[in-house]
Amino acid sequence: MVILKATSHIVKPAEPTLEEVMYLSDCDQIKPLTHAPTIYFYKPSSSYKSLQEIVQILKDSLSKALVKFYPLAGRLHWTDGGRVELHCNSMGALLIEAESDLTINDFGDFCPSPEIRSLIPSVDYSVTPIQEAPLLVAQITKLKCGGICFGAGLSHIVVDGQSAVHFVSEWAKIARGSAPLVDDHPFLDRRVLQQNDTLKHDLKKYDDFFPSPLLLGQSDNLEERKKKTKPMVLKLNKEQIESLRSKATLGLLSEGLMEPRNNPVGRPQVSRFEVVCAHIWKCISLARGLQPEQETVLFVSVDFRNRISPPLPARYFGNAVLALPVSSTVDELLSNPASYTARKIRTVVDSVTDEYVKSYLGCIKSIPNIANKRHFHTVGCAQGSFLGNPNLIITSWAGLLPLLYGANFGWGDEFYMGPGSLGYDGRVFLIPSHNGDGSFIIPLRLQVEHADAFEKYFYENI
Structure with missing residues (x-):
């Protein structure tokens, strides 16, 4: 057994954010509809707070982070030609708190195994309507040895690796109380990649x-x-x-x-x-x-x-x-x-x-x-x-x-x-x-x- 118990929370932006249908570039459109999962492990420490206190810190900081990164609180919707559009509607991100009977040593060299995957929320794409699937899913798991695991999945239609680590870095910064930097605000307007239909390029197959x-x-x-x-x-x-x-x-x-x-x-x-x-x-x-x-x-x-x-x-x-x-x-x-x-x-x-x-x-x-x-x-x-x-x-x-x-x-x-x-x-x-x-x-x-x-x-x- 891996997960002993888990509780889910939907976290919404702490303040009202812009509600819009955000343009997605052609580079976004070709990416997988699935969430790209990453995993973080933290060694046991006597300085850790209780799981309940940790979860509250994560919920509060995530709600603040979603004000700057409000597209991650939205949902995708189908449109013509198999394409999707991003509805920024503050429906929120999924955060799960969990406990496991495994220790850090049980994960060996951290090869992406089913046990590792269980530490990151999954979305059943075959049954979950796309307009209901959170674009950000995260899980904090307290391990039997006292270590902590943090797993996150971000919609690959919405972000690439560079944008994903930027978001996690800013979320962590808010959680530990560091002062935000103006230069660290995300640039959200994807229309900079929107092509003028009158431009002619060498259109390959x-x-x-x-x-x-x-x-x-x-x-x-x-x-x-x-x-x-x-x-x-x-x-x-x-x-x-x-x-x-x-x-x-x-x-x-x-x-x-x-x-x-x-x-x-x-x-x-x-x-x-x-x-x-x-x-x-x-x-x-x-x-x-x-x-x-x-x-x-x-x-x-x-x-x-x-x-x-x-x-x-x-x-x-x-x-x-x-x-x-x-x-x-x-x-x-x-x-x-x-x-x-x-x-x-x-x-x-x-x-x-x-x-x-x-x-x-x-x-x-x-x-x-x-x-x-x-x-x-x-x-x-x-x-x-x-x-x-x-x-x-x-x-x-x-x-x-x-x-x-x-x-x-x-x-x-x-x-x-x-x-x-x-x-x-x-x-x-x-x-x-x-x-x-x-x-x-x-x-x-x-x-x-x-x-x-x-x-x-x-x-x-x-």
């Missing part, structure tokens, strides 16, 4: 932005979606990452592909992100036993806040992340050094310009019915682009620093923070270590038959 190669010999991906998967958590320390980077840098040197020392952004020849992505892609392809001529796509998540002209306002609150496809055959991936793949990833990421983003958003806007293009954060979902075998998607949380950590609600900082679930085969996160030692925590989900082989190749090939 949806499949150009979201290619999903099938396994050779298969006509659909239904069987791959049904296969049993498992979550796992691996770690690369700083020395291992630097070893991968050094080998890749030497590869670039031998191939004559070194960038000028005075490159415009002063970046390293190979970044930590690029070389680790290249390593994971290669090892997953090996573990899957893919044929040499098999096409495979690595999707990498790129924040475009500062890549468009003009850049989005500071603290833009919404979605501003694209999943970019990097395509290869397995033979190309395995027969070339990591430097080749790392530079391939860099080239694709560098392609995210103002024109690219406008073309992407224009493509989404042109889709008559967007409903079947969305996927869910749920295992086995048959909807949306398939990102599993022979493909994968990697999201780095390094760009969420410094707000990623330090969710101090008045009882100190968490000692662990990570994803509360991993929705499908091929889903990978790169998370900078909590203690700043230069390592990466890598939660991912793979098919059961590939998991052990991947871990073997992952460490053998460093």
Whole structure:
């Protein structure tokens, strides 16, 4: 048993807020309807208040936070073409208080398991009308050992990771009594991403932005979606990452592909992100036993806040992340050094310009019915682009620093923070270590038959 008892509260803004139907950008519209779950663990402490006092602090501070972040107290409603609109109506957020008979040690390496998922409120999307589902769900759980767990889920239609950690940071700041900063107010007007219909961009097809190669010999991906998967958590320390980077840098040197020392952004020849992505892609392809001529796509998540002209306002609150496809055959991936793949990833990421983003958003806007293009954060979902075998998607949380950590609600900082679930085969996160030692925590989900082989190749090939 995990949860012994739980009580639910609906928390509404402490003051009247603007009631409106808020415009959602095309970047919002293509995101999953599900809630993106995160989990925070706090070690036992004699300074903790009672659970009832903690809950009251969270309720009071959340009601104040929802005044600034009032869209999170609203509800989504269906509109034409499978799209949604955001009704800012102060219906409130869900906060659950709970107690568990588990201890922190019972969660091991905090691999996103059913036990972890039980510490975050869930929404049954199959039976809950969209206009009734809270956009923010949170749970505070007192563990048997005296530790505390805080779990939160925010609607991915409404916010991306950058906006989510901004909100949690501000909520925590209010809870512990820190003075708010004017500069920390969210920028809520998403019309800055609204395109003028008279503008003409190079409108590519949806499949150009979201290619999903099938396994050779298969006509659909239904069987791959049904296969049993498992979550796992691996770690690369700083020395291992630097070893991968050094080998890749030497590869670039031998191939004559070194960038000028005075490159415009002063970046390293190979970044930590690029070389680790290249390593994971290669090892997953090996573990899957893919044929040499098999096409495979690595999707990498790129924040475009500062890549468009003009850049989005500071603290833009919404979605501003694209999943970019990097395509290869397995033979190309395995027969070339990591430097080749790392530079391939860099080239694709560098392609995210103002024109690219406008073309992407224009493509989404042109889709008559967007409903079947969305996927869910749920295992086995048959909807949306398939990102599993022979493909994968990697999201780095390094760009969420410094707000990623330090969710101090008045009882100190968490000692662990990570994803509360991993929705499908091929889903990978790169998370900078909590203690700043230069390592990466890598939660991912793979098919059961590939998991052990991947871990073997992952460490053998460093």
